[in-house]
Amino acid sequence: MDGPLKNLLVLDLTRVLVGPYCTMMLSDLGARVIKVEAPEVGDDSRNFGPFVEDYSAYFMSLNRGKESIALNLKNSDDKKIFDKILAKADILVENFKPGTLEKWGYGWKDVCEKYPKLIYASASGFGQTGPLKELPAYDMVVQGMGGLMSVTGQPNSEPTRVGTSIGDITAGLFTTIGINAALYDREKTGKGTFIDVSMLDCQIAILENAIARYLSKNEIPKPMGSRHPSIAPFEAFKTKDSHIIIAAGNDKLFEKLCNVLEMSELFSDEKFNTNSLRSKNMDELKLILENKLSSKITTDWVRLMEEERIPCGPIYNIKEAVENPQVLSRNMIVKAYHKVIGDFKLAGNPIKMSSYKDETTRGDIPDLDEHRGKILKEFS
């Protein structure tokens, strides 16, 4: 891949999701990624479903374009190989439990004097410091402890997780930001840095409205289904055949909405003529709107509202989402090659940069230890 990070070498000690998501982005930005996996088993996610002909689609979607070598960092011969790659690496990324790499002699403090230009990024459940640093965490645990689950779901429903591992993914994104900022910094100072990202911290950083509400007003927000906590109407409504999302974020949009629905009297109604009144009386307003919206199917309403530039849309399932001509036109579904399966489709890179081509393919999907020969030869 060509990109802003070309000519940089990433030594990738990551497994499962938070780390691999980060090094996947580094790869998409042009870096070369050498993935060090545990001998025999490899990245745990090689065993996570769904599977295609015994190969994990989960693993493949995150690790395309990386090179794989199996090394046991407790074994002295393997350590020698590792040391040779480390000596040439620009960036080390790892998501072991804090203390693991120290135990093997590769903690930040162990390596930073010898390699002062190395950027060393650690992503973990709770971070490298603090009373909980020793505890293991997966996405679900930080979605729960970070407060996000307490505001996601229907009112009074059973606990609801975000349907994607947002705890891992956001931490992967913050880690990637840290690494890129450190690369820029290194150009100025000549020095590397240690980056410590905690998945739990990242959950706090994305709480937005909910945390502003609590910290400023001592209100404890609750799940509200599809409703926005302070903008109205801004939620999903029933139509004749399914649902429509309407996000009429200000008075002007609400007026347009009333006109499209042929209910212009609503806009002057004293119960609904400001955003705060609409928020307050939203249950009543929802009944009125759904009564009207039930007369047409979603597609028809979307067309009518789009003509008036009212933010709205259908709720797509995954098939509909990835087949959306807009998504396809943006090259958001790309391909990687696997030697048994052949072409394998996966999500593209949403960072489109004018100075680099947005490739429609990614590098091949590595088998465990596939690149040993090549790597040993190069780093001898």
Place this chain on the structure above:
Amino acid sequence: MDGPLKNLLVLDLTRVLVGPYCTMMLSDLGARVIKVEAPEVGDDSRNFGPFVEDYSAYFMSLNRGKESIALNLKNSDDKKIFDKILAKADILVENFKPGTLEKWGYGWKDVCEKYPKLIYASASGFGQTGPLKELPAYDMVVQGMGGLMSVTGQPNSEPTRVGTSIGDITAGLFTTIGINAALYDREKTGKGTFIDVSMLDCQIAILENAIARYLSKNEIPKPMGSRHPSIAPFEAFKTKDSHIIIAAGNDKLFEKLCNVLEMSELFSDEKFNTNSLRSKNMDELKLILENKLSSKITTDWVRLMEEERIPCGPIYNIKEAVENPQVLSRNMIVKAYHKVIGDFKLAGNPIKMSSYKDETTRGDIPDLDEHRGKILKEFS
């Protein structure tokens, strides 16, 4: 703020969330941010609740530490001021509807020849290209069209949004990655770049398991409450007083869990002795586990499981989440000053870098046009 981006000037034309979240991170990383707001009204989010003494906590939490100047980019006197700031800016960030800045003479193509080192980042609902580029979008619209809502919620429940504006926030994160990568690139090439991020694209990029499942197996995933689609047990369970999240991601952890629950026979049960069997028979396993878990309160179970290093945790509300000693010890709640309200608490920066101090305060919260005098003097 000291940080890797110190000495860089960001010209911030953003409003509401996706753009302001990005420029907030740039500020947290040390950049100086000059926010250009529409005269009289300012950033729309100045009018979004919750309010503290008539000031929007929502606005304050995103815009601390930025300088504000009100400029009308259709007015020729204001354009002259804008041009002077632009001439010295390293980065321009905007989240207008595509075409808006072009109309005012400040599209990427209009400015890139004059300012070839400028990094110009545009975040929008659907991107700068494609059949839907003209349409307005808010977070809810892309959560719906991006597929995330189709996998979030209880089975057969009403549509459920993620309880935070994850459509905006992830796009803000990807934009920030793009800007930092472009800064590094500029050090090498001497050239700026145009970065085009679409909120909808970002939703596709975070679909993880769900998109891997559809693209590889043609399965259309559905909402599963708190359950993980391919790891078991990995969900929320009822206890005597509330819920506990248990993320026993492999056989070894499941064995430990069975031992803590004093149900070691479960581990050898032919229905539950592999992850794929547990996934298949999870409804039955959940009944068995909850039957046992109902005998103690969540705190007691968490303590017992933590001793065995089984990933688990409570579901915290926002108050509990921000009062967690781990979160506080990581400096994830910081302060900014507002001249009327005084100290104002907000979320910190989850990117902890060894080379820079993680400050406990942020710069002051700007009133609309507060820094006009200072800025006019400096850029004259």
